[in-house]
Amino acid sequence: MVKNSISFTNQEKDIAQKIKRLKEKAGSHSPSIYTIAEFVPQLNITVDACFLSNPYATDLFFHYFTEELIESGKIKEVLEYYPSQNQTIAGVLSKHLNVSPKNIFVGNGTTEIIQAVIHNFTAEKIVVNIPTFSPYYEFVKEGIEIVYNKLDKQDNFVLNLEDYIQLIKKTKPDTIVLINPNNPDGGYINLERMEYFVSELSWVKNVIVDESFIHFAYEDVEYNLRTLIKISQKFSNLVLVKSMSKDFGIAGIRAGYAIMNEHKVNRLLKQGYLWNLSGLAEYFFRLYVRKDFLRAYEKVRIPYIQASQQFFAKLAGIKGLKVYPSMANFVLVELNNGATSTDLTAKLLLKYGIYIRNCADKIGLDGQFVRIASRTTEQNQFVMDCITDLFRDV
């Protein structure tokens, strides 16, 4: 046995094998806790620290949903009738975002938006950072060149904007992608630098900036949102992508939107995407723009950011772990104590019922990496205690 490795009982080994196979089957994504629970019923999963969402915001949404749709009985209409069409829901979002509906495209989750944009607008070459969210390269059509900009572990995976701009100038792509904060490391580029970046790339046809985790990033003590939305009208090549499942924890509803120039929105709408949102997604967007909901949301957003950052700082204190700086609601953790990410993931699940993201499949990550999501304060403390406990035994 390798020094400092995590040990398993024979029974645990069997289950660990089963989990490993499930993961392999799921490709570059992780099996959901339901899939795992279905195939490995003996597991008792208590914390889903693979799932990237603010659980307090889910509770808030669910409170409104229960009162306004369930208790009123309106849910039946929401399930039965056709939801509004794409541009009607864009109109709902318009006032809140202060962006014309002609520049808004709503999607059945961000994966649909990424697919639509890359399939329709990327004709020759795309530049993406790695590690990254895999659909940005997986959805690229055959025959299109993918240029990877590898973020360096030695630099804490911090994106060097100048180098990135130079690479883009050199390789002359028609599409570039930047996720801010980045997934899976949480690296953040401040708004001023992002504005500079976008302004340097006015000649690139499609500048995709994915701000799905932006609700967790901050630059001041009031945790004000720092997004490119305000300047989106200045750059007609900018495609600003936003998932709603990270901040609101409603992945089952499938809701996202993107801001892009009118020509692009029209081109997508001409090709379909007519009724791509469900009745529940429409309800969510109509709720999302309401002042009462937004006020209540701020009260669960800010404390969650604070608790998340405290959690990350505590994790960094565990010997043998390197915790990378994150402005998202998760951290990338490197194991420097001889344990493998596959063993740690399996052991946490088997012994404590904690599910974390094994990053063994992530291209661009050389070493032993896991990604741990911030959940409720109590769950974060439990994760912290269990990892501490586990590595005390190693």
Next chain:
Amino acid sequence: MVKNSISFTNQEKDIAQKIKRLKEKAGSHSPSIYTIAEFVPQLNITVDACFLSNPYATDLFFHYFTEELIESGKIKEVLEYYPSQNQTIAGVLSKHLNVSPKNIFVGNGTTEIIQAVIHNFTAEKIVVNIPTFSPYYEFVKEGIEIVYNKLDKQDNFVLNLEDYIQLIKKTKPDTIVLINPNNPDGGYINLERMEYFVSELSWVKNVIVDESFIHFAYEDVEYNLRTLIKISQKFSNLVLVKSMSKDFGIAGIRAGYAIMNEHKVNRLLKQGYLWNLSGLAEYFFRLYVRKDFLRAYEKVRIPYIQASQQFFAKLAGIKGLKVYPSMANFVLVELNNGATSTDLTAKLLLKYGIYIRNCADKIGLDGQFVRIASRTTEQNQFVMDCITDLFRDV
């Protein structure tokens, strides 16, 4: 005033104008009753006979949904977590359909499936019957030729299969579409003829057969389902499309599936469509394949067919209306009494709160046509009484 036209008060005229503008804005689809209610709040809509669904099946689904998701509290998980991926849900459907999951592609409503299939597999030329469901020609990409096969009013819009086959042989398309029963006229081609049709077209790359209304068609006194699913494996060029919102009245959930060859499914999956179903759509499909649900569904499917056919026969008895034969849950009605479809639609809405489909925008329909959906037995009777009442005054 033209003889036999429907008359409006001045106040009605204003509202009718408003409704007309809404319809124009909605393009080749009809505004939902919610959109109408929002813009014309003085209306009291009592029957939505524009909406093509079995309301008894909606009630049945809602009964299960309430008991299994709402009362149990499981709804929160369904909203919060990622649903299963496309191929997992295909696996759920597989046993019920007796088709390998490799041949099943699930979609966020049929419009997504139509879009995916036509965008990815139609490269040169498509042949469609008109009148038809508009996405079949609207989603065709620029540069692709559309050949319309106009169904003849004199033949009751019955599709002459031999003529259609000859047209297809002459024009050599890579894609052909046949909706059975057809929308908007409900024309039905029996299974034996459909098998012959498909077997004659083995050289066409994509033979799209849309069976979204097949649950309402029958050829025997037991109302057994007559679908091409059983022979789908014999024809690798067949794409069998099925919406779930017509038979189950769950348009807000967005759920459909298609059966096609493995190569096609793989090509679509490679391009995304990873998490295109919501948690509720997944719940629906898991429910749909259950024996207890299917047994209960048959008990609302068959009486609904019987009631619908009785309704259509009664409508046909109204002087001045020509009701075309339908094996779907709606009828196409031609006005031969001097009234226009626009006036009838507006008047029914204003005077009785009945919303029907004005077919003035449907290409291939020359004349005054409306489409009336079968709803509950009581609502059908009300629609019948109101139209009788209205034309008594004309």
